[in-house]
Amino acid sequence: MAEQYDNVGSKYEEFKNKAPLPIPERHTFLKLVGDLRGKSVLDLACGAGHYTRMLKEHGAERVEGVDISPEMVQLARRKEQEHRQGIKYHVFDAAKLPRLDGFDLVTAVYLLNYASTREELLGMCRSANTNLEEGGRFIACTIDPAFDLGKSNWAKYGFEVMSERYEDGRHICRARFRTEPPAEVEYFRWSAATYESVLAEAGFREVAWHPFEVPAEALARFGEDFWREYQENPLLIALSCRK
Numbered sequence: 072m073a074e075q076y077d078n079v080g081s082k083y084e085e086f087k088n089k090a091p092l093p094i095p096e097r098h099t100f101l102k103l104v105g106d107l108r109g110k111s112v113l114d115l116a117c118g119a120g121h122y123t124r125m126l127k128e129h130g131a132e133r134v135e136g137v138d139i140s141p142e143m144v145q146l147a148r149r150k151e152q153e154h155r156q157g158i159k160y161h162v163f164d165a166a167k168l169p170r171l172d173g174f175d176l177v178t179a180v181y182l183l184n185y186a187s188t189r190e191e192l193l194g195m196c197r198s199a200n201t202n203l204e205e206g207g208r209f210i211a212c213t214i215d216p217a218f219d220l221g222k223s224n225w226a227k228y229g230f231e232v233m234s235e236r237y238e239d240g241r242h243i244c245r246a247r248f249r250t251e252p253p254a255e256v257e258y259f260r261w262s263a264a265t266y267e268s269v270l271a272e273a274g275f276r277e278v279a280w281h282p283f284e285v286p287a288e289a290l291a292r293f294g295e296d297f298w299r300e301y302q303e304n305p306l307l308i309a310l311s312c313r314k
């Protein structure tokens with residue numbers, strides 16, 4: 072898993088800034104995160120720091136990012152050097168993260184879908200829990216457990232799901248970012264029941280699922296028809312819970 076993003080690298084940033092897919096994701100994530108003033112945030116699977124920087128820009132007092140890929144962390148650190156925001160980045164496997172500190176909020180935008188086993192998924196959720204203060208929130212974006220590749224492959228949004236096969240309690244999925252050249256990734260689609268049992272085992276309560284919302288500007292810009300597949304067969308979903 073570390074190597075796959077070492078190869079995706081800066082192509083991922085291109086996708087994040089140009090493709091339609093991240094528009095509802097950003098809107099939904101920032102709405103869920105809410106008022107960040109005075110808060111400390113740990114961003115797991117921070118990648119090149121796309122949301123890590125945004126969390127700081129939206130008022131968080133202290134932000135740290137963790138990613139397993141040295142290449143992605145190097146890109147994030149380079150951005151920090153170009154424009155200093157006081158963000159610290161660490162290379163760690165989020166499934167085995169020690170307690171770095173007690174944070175008010177832990178975020179994970181597309182971390183949980185890289186857990187290949189239930190044990191790894193539990194490790195990631197435990198890492199989030201260990202790094203939270205009592206009452207702190209964990210907010211994640213992941214693959215929607217109910218996605219149906221038979222209905223659509225999402226290529227028009229910039230991320231094409233190529234195949235899925237069911238094995239050992241989860242779907243193993245292959246997809247490509249429609250960048251130039253395209254970048255392929257493998258990830259896992261877990262069931263809602265597995266997520267919920269793992270989150271409870273890791274010490275979380277008040278688990279809630281939040282479908283992505285397409286913001287009014289995006290509906291106006293691309294037209295309602297464009298977003299139909301996005302809303303009728305969601306590939307992505309957010310979840311929130313509390314320690």
Ligand SMILES: C[S@@+](CC[C@H](N)C(=O)[O-])C[C@H]1O[C@@H](n2cnc3c(N)ncnc32)[C@H](O)[C@@H]1O
Binds near residue numbers: 119185
């Ligand atoms: C789709 S990218 C998301 C990056 C960032 N959250 C964003 O939305 O721009 C997924 C990231 O998860 C990281 N990742 C995958 N498995 C991980 C693990 N076990 N621990 C930490 N990071 C991991 C990858 O290296 C990659 O940077």
